[in-house]
Amino acid sequence: MTLWPDTFTDHLAPGTARAATRVLAAAGLTVTVPTAGPVCCALTYVSTGRLTRARRVLRRxxxxxxxxxxxxxVLEPSCAAALRTDLPALLPDDPRAHRLAAAVRTFAETLEQYAxxxxxxxxxxPVAGQTHCHQHAVLGxxxxxxxxxxxxxxxxxxxxxCGLAGNFGFEPGHHAVSVACAEEQLLPSLRSAGPDAAVLADGYSCRTQIAQLSGHRARHLAELLAEALAPDEGPDPM
Structure with missing residues (x-):
């Protein structure tokens, strides 16, 4: 199977990919990554309305x-949602787009289906944290x-x-709205969580917002599982 090297994981959180690979190895699964060049789900361009650019990136x-x-x-929920829904919608006449969209699996879906x-x-x-809004709305x-x-x-x-919403929360004039979004559900849930709760968030933006607004270190589900493996299970591929 292919491990999608999304930009967040590849450049900002490679430990998540290492953890996922270790868990998959423990489950008897192996992964490869694309080596012919960079790949991108074009989410940034879709979310900012640059659809012509998005189509060009997706074709490449x-x-x-x-x-x-x-x-x-695909470990990043927002990228998985973009590939599963936006990709075939933007390139409806390209059969490759539909094949890729149909092949996309989340981390949990992969383990459930293939192991x-x-x-x-x-x-x-117990757990506390955030189900990524794209996963909640698109993937389930x-x-x-x-x-x-x-x-x-x-x-x-x-x-x-979480309110960060990609780059929205970082843009000038958006901070107050970003924090207000987090205060609607996410931050109250973290404040009410017990000291033994594992803070869980599969989305990189969600983990970033949690760290900046609450001080908690949130982890991807793959990281939680990898940390609980025995030392001889799923050796670190790196």
């Missing part, structure tokens, strides 16, 4: 990626809930939006 990505064999694991008999490590602790989190349950992670993640 399809050329670089070539034929997709097997699932494409259904794997038993995740037990963490047995049913597989994530089932994986958390199997790992003994209890409790609900907050809905709504």
């Amino acid at each position: 990505t399809l050329e670089t990626l070539g034929d997709v064999e097997g699932p494409v694991l 259904p008999h794997w038993t995740p490590p037990r963490l047995d602790r 989190d049913a597989a994530d809930r089932r994986l958390r349950d199997r790992a003994g992670l209890t409790g609900e993640l907050s809905g709504g939006c």
Whole structure:
């Protein structure tokens, strides 16, 4: 299967990819990454209305990626949502776009579909944090809930939006709105969480907002599971 090197993970949070690869290895799965050149879901251009540019970036990505064999694991929920929905909508006449969109899987979906008999490590602790708004709206989190349950992670993640929303919260004049969004659900849920709660957020923007506004270190579900593996399980590929 292919591990999608989204910009957030590739440049800002490579530890997430290493953790996911280690968990997948423990589950008997191996991944490869595209090597012919950079790939991009074009989310930045879609979210800022530059659709002509987005189509150009997506066509270049399809050329670089070539034929997709097997699932494409996308760790960043916003990128997975863009590839699954925006890609075929922007390039409706390109069969490669539809094949890639159909191949996209989240981390939890990958484990559930391709390693259904794997038993995740037990963490047995409550969780707090954020379900990415793109995942909530586009992808759904049913597989994530089932994986958390199997790992003994209890409790609900907050809905709504963290307020950072890609680059929105960083732009001049947006800070107050960004914080207000976080205060709607996310920050209250973190304040009410117990000291033993694992702070969980699969989205890079969500983790960044949590760190800056609450001081908590949020982690991707892959990171939580990787930390609980035995030392001889899923050796670090790096």
